[in-house]
Amino acid sequence: MADVFAKCRLPETYQFVKELGVYPYYQAIEERPGGGEVVIDGRVRVQAGSNDYVGLSGDERVKEAAVMVTSAGYLANLALGALIGPGDTVIGDRLVHA
Helix, strand or coil, X not given: CCCCCHHHHCHHHHHHHHHXXXXXXXXXXCEEEECCEEEECCEEEECCCCCCCCCHHHCHHHHHCCCCCXXXXXXXXXXXXXXXXXXXXXXXXXXXXX
């Protein structure tokens, strides 16, 4: 089986790009101040490379609610379709894009 993470560990390029500060893979998130922002290497950055780009994973209301997690919007729609029935109401806003 192919190692899908091999490109992240190429020894001949890893140290070079790490020293340049442009290593794009698996940067540790030190803090989540909220609002879609994260702290990486001591700098506040907008987290746009995940499904949490609007910062809802840190919202206490979401943490307390029963949450269904899927890896894609299409899968969420399939799962939702299986969970709702006649008489149920589903509300979505203009940001629903799946």
